Amino acid sequence: MRFVNPKKALVAAVAAAVSGPQLAAAETFVLEELVVTAQKREQNLQDVPVSVNVVGGEAISEGGIGNLEEMSALVPNLSINQSPQNLSIYVRGLGSGDNQGFEQSVGLFIDGVYAGRSKQFQAPFMDVASVEVLRGPQGTLFGKNTIAGAMTVNTAKPTDDVEMLLKTSYEPRYNSYDVEGVISGPITDTLKGRLAVSQSETGGYLKNTNAAIDDDEPEEQNAVVRGTLVWDASDDLEVIAKYEWGHSESTGRGYRMDGVGVWGTALQAADPNWDPNDESERTTNTEEEADTNSDSFTLTMNYALGEYELTSITGYSEFNYDEVVDGDSTSLDALRMPQSQEFDQWSQELRLTSPLGGDIDFIAGLYFQTSDFNLHRRIDTRLAEYAFVDAQLVFVPEAGAYSDYEQESETYAAFGSVTWHATEQLHLTGGLRYTIEEKDAKRNMVFTGYDTYSALADVYDPAAPAGPFPANEYGRAVGGMQLLGVYEHDVEGDRRAENVSPSLKVQYDLSDDVMLYASISKAFKSGGYNAIGNQGDDPGEYGLSPNQFDFDEEEALAFELGGKTVLMDGAAQLNFALFRTEYTDLQVSNFQGDTFIVGNAAEAISQGLEVDGTMRLSETLFLNASFAYLDAHYSKYEDASCTAGQLAATAIGQVCSQDLTDKDLANAPEWSGNIGLDQEFILSDNLLLRTHVDVAYTGEQYLSSDLDDNSKEDSHITANARVALSDADGSWEVALVGKNLTDEEIRTWSNDPLLLTGAHFSYYAPPRTVAVQFNLKY
Incomplete structure (x- = not known):
């Protein structure tokens, strides 16, 4: 087998695309049509005037x-990054910050149901x-508006014939495994069903050296059951019902201290086994645990009204989540x-779709959604050290605080899109969305004893004598x-x-193989409330300045010019x-210690270029490549939150802010791209060998929204590969799957721990893994 250099292959693909006339006589291999539902209809990807990437279920x-x-x-x-409080999705540098009060700016839709919180669905893949990723505002075709983009996940549906799948994998380096079973097929002449079950366990890749824990972290166990029924109730009515249950448990987290500042001696005294220079170690004295239970139900009905189709999507989802976090991120108690x-x-969407083929479609x-969210959290502290309170050196006794946050939300929307086919080549589309969103929220915080819900005044006597210190224990606990x-x-x-958000799109077909489009749209995301603030806005409820409880709506004006092309007689596609x-x-949202400060930046711009292409180099060799250039920056942001270093340098009693005007947004690398090769070899009449390799590049970027230099992540290249042996009809397959083969150390989120000014901690992606897969199919 000859090794194919990915860079040379990409150059060859570009050269081939430019020299079409010279290839007219050469043998070509036509690509299969890729069908997407980005515009709520089944369409060829090349006919959709939207920047969209599609990843098939088989590839996943x-x-x-x-x-x-x-x-x-x-x-x-x-x-897409895991952070202390949430899972955040960013498209073109825009996404939601890390705060439970935020809804995602990039909408996640599972079978048409909006999931604004990552814990609603335990196993989306x-x-x-x-999976379709739509970049840019999407408001006139989705029930829930999304201001930065949308990720739509379409789960597998029941099949006409009986089908059974068993998929297993085992990764020995971290003792990880997963097992997935599927059975699908007809139940009666009009009813089909599909049942999917999965169980997985992921081993830890960071050693927690604290003697009380002494284990690899993070470890996670997941179990998911999903059942889907499709009932052809009549020639005109199709009913799809889906229920999913999920349970997840984890111990530890994927972060570690990557900068100790002046705290090295104290941290090593708290955990003598910990080596701050060992990239595979972390240290906490609290066993961090998380437990999630989720349920979801989706009922979709498609009813044919003559040539029109009426679609109803009813969705319900709920989750309960409990966790314990080491707030100082170290072994300090x-x-x-x-x-x-x-x-x-609960959500309900009604959609009427006209037939295609006329001058106008x-x-x-209509859309309605209601949700309730409750967050209960504690802060328990044992400073166990001398500290300054009111400019005097005092001992701070242990204490705690309890916060309760409640939020109710309702969304009402009407949306639509009309396309006029002015000529066979020219198509004009106008869209409009009208939205009403209402939110009610409240949050309180009260002082308690350590690890108890008893009021602090019941633990320490407020009227006790002052003693040798300037205040009694109650006063010192409050001061602490x-x-x-x-x-x-x-x-x-x-x-x-x-x-009201309008959109206008112009699509022109230069030929059967070349389509150009231009669009302009406005988008909107409602404001909300800070779920995890530690201070209020009335006198006595804050320190230097009031903390903002709410944040305002954000709006976007988007422009896009793109094209979809088919090259080499159908053997290649190039889109931009x-x-x-x-x-x-x-x-x-800016992370400061154990909480997040929310607000609004005045103005920001995201602009750039995206190019992706596919080429069939032979009957069995495929090349996929894409790259993006991004310039995402604050065009005006004069009162941004400070970094930890800036806060430390600010005089006592002064409010700190920084000017981030013309500075880059976080999570917005200037350059990114990937290239992949897929090859199939026929070894015999009954054996196939399939190989896949992909290489991805991510440019330098900030991981913290305050643009702290400590959070700047270097550019990196990662490589994944797969080699699989199977029989010709695919009834069995054995494969090796390698991820992050270059063993890159990649930070995904970074910030400053509470109390330890000058120190730094970061979340890390898993290192190199190689797993063996075994699949059976009937």
Whole structure:
């Protein structure tokens, strides 16, 4: 077997695309049509005037992609990061910050149901048909508006014939495995069913050296069951019902201290086994645990009204989440933070779709969504050290605080899109969305004893004599909590947003093989509330300045110019998109210690170029390549939150802010791209050998929204590969799957720990893994 250099292959593909006339006589191999539902109809990808990337379910399964984070390397200008509080999705440098009060700016849709919170669905990539990533605002075709983009996941549906699948994999380096079973087929003449079950366990790749824990972290166990029924109730009515249950448990987290500042001696005294220079070690004295239970139900009905189709999508989802976090991120016995979340959501979408073929076609819809979110969290502290309170040296006794956050949300929307086929080549599309969003929220915080819900006044006597210190234990405990920036408070608010967002798109078919389009659209995302603030806005509820409880709506004006082309008589496709999006009042969230400060940046711009292509080099050799250039920056942001270093340098009693005007957005590398090769070899009449290799490049980027230099992640290249042996009809397959084969050390999120000024901690992606897969299919 001859090794194919990916860079040379890409050059060859570009050269071939430019020299079409010289290849007229050469043998060509036509690419299969790729069908997408980006515009709520089944269409050839090359006919869709949207910047969209598609990843098939087979590629997800074969690549061992089990979570959203691993999608980042497959789609340029897509970044999905795990952080202390959430899973954040960024497209073209725009996404939601890390705060439970934020909804995602990039919408995640599972079988048409909006999932604004990552814990709503435990295994979005189990038994998947396809994943489509749409870049830019998407408001006139989706029930829930999305201001930065949309990721739509289509799960596999029941089959007409009986089908059984068993997929297993084992990764020995970290003792990880997963097992997935599927059975699908007809139940009666009009009813089909599909049942998918998965169980997985992921071993830890960071050694927690604290003697009380002494284990590899993070470790995670997941179990998911999904059942789908399709009932052909009549010639005109199709009913699809889907239920999914998920359970996840994890111990430890994927972060470690990567900068100790002046705290090295203290940290090593707390854990003598820990080596701050060992990249495979972490240290915490709290066993960090998380437990999630989720349920979801989706009912989809498609009813034919003559040539029109009426679609109803009813969705319900809920989850309960409990976790314990080491708040100081080290083995210092200083801070412990348990929390729990409860969430439920109902949504209803009605959509009418006209037939194609006439001069005018349209899609019109109505949408309603209601959700309730509750967050209960504690802050328990044992400073166990001398600290300054009121400019005097005092001992701070252990204490705690309890916060309760409640939010109710309702969304009403009408949306639609009309296309006029002016000529056979010229198509004009106008869209309009009208949205009303209402939110009510309240948050309080009260001081308690350590690890108890008893009021602090019941633990320490406020009237006790002062003793040798300037205040009694109650006063010193209150002073210690306020030293951490935690104040008793009670805040509440309600808000109502009303918005009209139009769009206009022009599509022109230069030929059967070349389509150009241009679009302009406005988009909107409603404001909300800070779920995890530690201070209020009334006197006595904050330190230097009031903390903002709510944040305002953000708006976007987007421009895009793109093209879809078919080359070499159908053997190649090349697509591109030039874009510019101007954001006003961009919602931002900055991590400071154990909490997040939310607000709005005045103005931001995201602009650039995306190019992707596919080429069939032979009957069995395929090349896929894509790259993106991105310029995403704040065009005006004069009062941004400070870095930890800037805060430390600020005089006591002064409010710190920094000017980030013309500075880059976080999670927005200037260059990104990937290239992949797929080859199939026929070894005999009954044996096939299939190989896949992909290489991804991600440019330098900031991982923290305050643009702290400590959070600047260097550019890196990662490589994945797969080699599979199977029989000709695919009834069995054995494969080796390698991820991050270059063993790159990749940070995905980074910031400063509470209390330890000058130190730094970061979340890390898993190192190199090589797994063996075994699949059976009937």
